[in-house]
Amino acid sequence: MEVARRMRSIPPYLFADLDRKRAALRAKGVDVISLGIGDPDLPTPPHIIDALAEAARNPTTHTYPPYEGTVELRRAVAAWYGRRFGVTLDPEREVLVLIGSKEGLAHVAWVFLDPEDLALVSDPGYPVYDVAVRMAGGKPHPVPLERGRGWLPDLHAIPEDAARRAKVLFLNYPNNPTAATADLDFFNDVVAFARRHRVLVVHDNTYSEIAYDGYRPPSFLEAPGAKEVGIEFHSLSKTYCMTGWRLGFVVGNAAAVQALATLKTNIDSGQFTAIQAAGVAALNGPQDVVRERVATWEQRRNMAVAGLRAAGLDVPLPRATFYLWVPVPAGFDSASFADHLLEQAGVVVTPGLGYGERGRNYVRLSLTAPDARVKEAIERIRDRLGVAAPPAR
Ligand SMILES: Cc1ncc(COP(=O)(O)O)c(C=O)c1O
Numbered sequence: 059m060e061v062a063r064r065m066r067s068i069p070p071y072l073f074a075d076l077d078r079k080r081a082a083l084r085a086k087g088v089d090v091i092s093l094g095i096g097d098p099d100l101p102t103p104p105h106i107i108d109a110l111a112e113a114a115r116n117p118t119t120h121t122y123p124p125y126e127g128t129v130e131l132r133r134a135v136a137a138w139y140g141r142r143f144g145v146t147l148d149p150e151r152e153v154l155v156l157i158g159s160k161e162g163l164a165h166v167a168w169v170f171l172d173p174e175d176l177a178l179v180s181d182p183g184y185p186v187y188d189v190a191v192r193m194a195g196g197k198p199h200p201v202p203l204e205r206g207r208g209w210l211p212d213l214h215a216i217p218e219d220a221a222r223r224a225k226v227l228f229l230n231y232p233n234n235p236t237a238a239t240a241d242l243d244f245f246n247d248v249v250a251f252a253r254r255h256r257v258l259v260v261h262d263n264t265y266s267e268i269a270y271d272g273y274r275p276p277s278f279l280e281a282p283g284a285k286e287v288g289i290e291f292h293s294l295s296k297t298y299c300m301t302g303w304r305l306g307f308v309v310g311n312a313a314a315v316q317a318l319a320t321l322k323t324n325i326d327s328g329q330f331t332a333i334q335a336a337g338v339a340a341l342n343g344p345q346d347v348v349r350e351r352v353a354t355w356e357q358r359r360n361m362a363v364a365g366l367r368a369a370g371l372d373v374p375l376p377r378a379t380f381y382l383w384v385p386v387p388a389g390f391d392s393a394s395f396a397d398h399l400l401e402q403a404g405v406v407v408t409p410g411l412g413y414g415e416r417g418r419n420y421v422r423l424s425l426t427a428p429d430a431r432v433k434e435a436i437e438r439i440r441d442r443l444g445v446a447a448p449p450a451r
Pocket residue numbers: 096157158159160161184230233234262264292293294295301304305306
């Protein structure tokens with residue numbers, strides 16, 4: 059059996075490899091703490107589970123769901139965007155329900171890229187954009203992110219030829235893996251860039267609700283003119299601790315949303331209607347459940363950053379996401395440091411190289427394990443790492 063050529067350019071999914079390493083150590087009896095994958099340990103709020111249970115008992119939810127998502131969920135999404143961002147959306151034409159945002163982000167490349175078309179993809183970045191572009195026959199053009207620029211791309215530095223050939227620009231703020239955030243000024247520049255080069259902006263706003271110190275990340279669609287040039291992906295996974303439920307949505311430019319809907323009607327049949335009913339309960343229901351969960355991550359962030367700094371690591375304090383993007387100490391690269399932490403401390407972290415070449419000297423820690431486990435992981439790193447304190451900044 060021979061797989062197709064396009065499959066050969068695809069590395070094994072980052073977390074599959076980590077899972078294997080973790081399982082092998084556990085099999086040897088090592089107490090491994092995983093700060094690898096960004097999968098919240100906190101449970102889905104009970105009123106959302108109740109909504110699922112009630113809807114699942116109703117036989118009308120047992121048939122194929124409407125392709126574009128239920129009217130109720132699309133209306134709830136539009137209302138939530140209005141309340142949260144002050145952005146007006148037409149639930150009929152500007153909202154599409156997804157089987158998790160990863161699904162839509164992967165398929166969007168098929169809709170907008172012809173063979174050899176370029177897509178501008180941040181390096182480092184969430185790996186799905188790059189892989190989806192390759193699978194669709196397009197070419198990812200890496201756009202470097204650097205710490206000195208707050209991990210925001212320098213749009214003016216994108217070569218004219220690449221900007222001209224590009225059809226899609228993928229962006230993601232609050233950002234995975236760097237935890238960087240973007241403000242509206244940046245999004246205004248993105249709109250101008252997209253207009254000038256006729257590029258579709260695909261903004262992934264999965265982490266908009268996971269923010270600290272009173273900070274409220276904006277939507278790309280708040281930038282004037284954004285709806286003419288872009289779409290925004292969202293997910294219930296992180297906000298409501300629903301990663302296993304597989305529910306997300308895309309909003310924005312009606313033509314782009316409808317084009318993605320056309321592809322999806324041909325290859326999937328939507329998410330279980332009862333899960334969509336639970337999504338309505340999540341978006342329309344009390345939001346203090348989100349604030350409580352974010353408060354937990356904020357405390358973990360404070361504790362972990364303090365502990366890692368005490369261990370001599372030069373860790374910035376992120377104001378969003380539950381990730382820490384940590385520069386590796388001298389003498390290591392991302393893979394050797396991740397292996398070192400696994401072997402010496404029994405702690406799984408993600409090597410930054412998995413997010414692109416520019417992640418080569420970083421590892422990502424996800425604070426999505428229970429408090430006591432995060433605390434223990436940080437203590438083990440502090441006790442067993444033995445690196446020198448970084449120079450004062
Ligand atoms: C930046 C980013 N986008 C999208 C996703 C996928 O989320 P979902 O569970 O909605 O597919 C993730 C998950 O980690 C992510 O980090």
